[in-house]
Amino acid sequence: MASTALGPHLRPRKEPRQRRAHETRARILDAARAVFEEHGYAHGTTNRIAEAAGLSVGSLYQYFPNKDAILVELVDVHIEAGTTAVLAALPAAPDGWDALPLAAIVGPVVGAMVALHADGRGLHRVLFEEAPRPPEQLARLRALERDLTTMLGARLASHPEVTAPDPDLAARLTIDAIESLVHRIATDATAPVADDVLAAEITRLVVAYLTAPG
Amino acid sequence: MASTALGPHLRPRKEPRQRRAHETRARILDAARAVFEEHGYAHGTTNRIAEAAGLSVGSLYQYFPNKDAILVELVDVHIEAGTTAVLAALPAAPDGWDALPLAAIVGPVVGAMVALHADGRGLHRVLFEEAPRPPEQLARLRALERDLTTMLGARLASHPEVTAPDPDLAARLTIDAIESLVHRIATDATAPVADDVLAAEITRLVVAYLTAPG
């Protein structure tokens, strides 16, 4: 939870003391997920969230100081889950990745990303694109992205299979391509693609790009 | 203009008769672009649009029956511009594309897409992701995308350079990758990439993907 570092405008009114309160808090977050996904940010009203959680608005405001605080917490949870999932998917290689085939590195990461976004595309869009977010959280997200990109760029530069002339740019395209394609296709209900097929094809795309003959 | 096929809820109140009225209409659309880009859909109020256009709200509602009608028109204009730009960028080849190098086909299309989204990323996001759009328009957009994808899939299947095992899936990834990467990178102000560099790199990615061995 990120509540320790948050300003007073995003801190809950009271820390829950009884078990009942913890359950209520969780119910609010679950209801918020559903309501934001269905109605979007602007029409995802606090009254609707409270109703979906089987509560009154007043109770909701016992746990969250305002509407945005709910959203911020949902985003934080998603960021944390994504970071740990991707890091866990990276193959363990104490001597660096240069000895591993590229597909063995890219494949698991893509698989983790696909799994992460398998459900809740609408919610994800609302959280990350539609809703206003505090600059503090946005900066954290950008820093995370930048770290990931430079880390990947350095690794790619030394990998024997990689032929990209500008590894940093290649790292950026790679990460953006993975995320974008997962978003677009994994959750497009009109023409679904099986998760494993999609992951394999995105992996094929990335590996082909990084190892293309000069 | 798409006003001929629109229902009464999206038709302007009156067809403009005087030159002044045409200018007013154009001013409203320009102002709406700016206001939606800056404030998003929900906070892009009709009063703000009218003010930005140097008009009163009442005048705005002489030309557009409601807020959404303004948005629909902006989207239609963008769709039309995008379609014509991409079609114009395709190389003329009466005997089909099979004799052309893949890069000569992909390059111009990517270049056209980059140029098309060079400005107004924020507006584009609002128009296509944040704002609610009538199902009719959404269906038109999906149909256009599907046509483009199947057209490209058929062409790719017969092209000698292409090695992708599933041309339709490859066509889909190709189109989505181009659009996504253009959106993400061409208009990310925090770490800008020159338009020509970006277009070249995306082209490299697509060609590498489509011609990957194995």
Added chain:
DNA sequence: CTAGGATGCGAGTGATCCCTCACGTTCGTC
């Protein structure tokens, strides 16, 4: 059992927004 804190309630407040309407202003025509 009971006191007092924790939790839950929901009508109401003020703010914002879309859109209307009754009325002025400008333009084209004779």
Added chain:
DNA sequence: GACGAACGTGAGGGATCACTCGCATCCTAG
């Protein structure tokens, strides 16, 4: 210049939404 139509005005109605506050109910320690 005078008349009618086209065009422009902006205060305000009606609706929605975030959030509050006074009070009821529940839980738990002593």
